[in-house]
Amino acid sequence: MMKYVLGCLLALCLCTPLCAADSVDINTADAETIAATLNGVGMSKAQAIVDYRETNGRFKHPDELVNVKGIGLATVDKNRELIKLGKKKEVTSQ
Secondary structure (H helix, E strand, C coil): CHHHHHHHHHHHHHHHHHHHCCCEECCCCCHHHHHHHCCCCCHHHHHHHHHHHHHHCCCCCHHHHHHCCCCCHHHHHHHCCCEECCCCCCCCCC
16 A cells, blocks of 8 residues: 555656646747746757747747757647747837
8 A cells, every 4th residue: 555655646746847837938938938948948949949039030830940940840749738829919009
């Protein structure tokens, strides 16, 4: 019985970080936030995402990340639930 309880506790500890991960808006986040949130994306790839966004404009779909050097479809797929595309803020004149 004790082995069962310990096994359940271990499983809970291992799954909690996966469930607690925040999402990231790749259209507004800085490189540090992107690297900290997305799996398999370190600082150089995160900076490449920011650089691509600054050069080419906002991402309209997560799959566009494959256009960033070093980001493949496998990376996009494993992070799909974490990738958000915030809407562009409207500028209103008064």
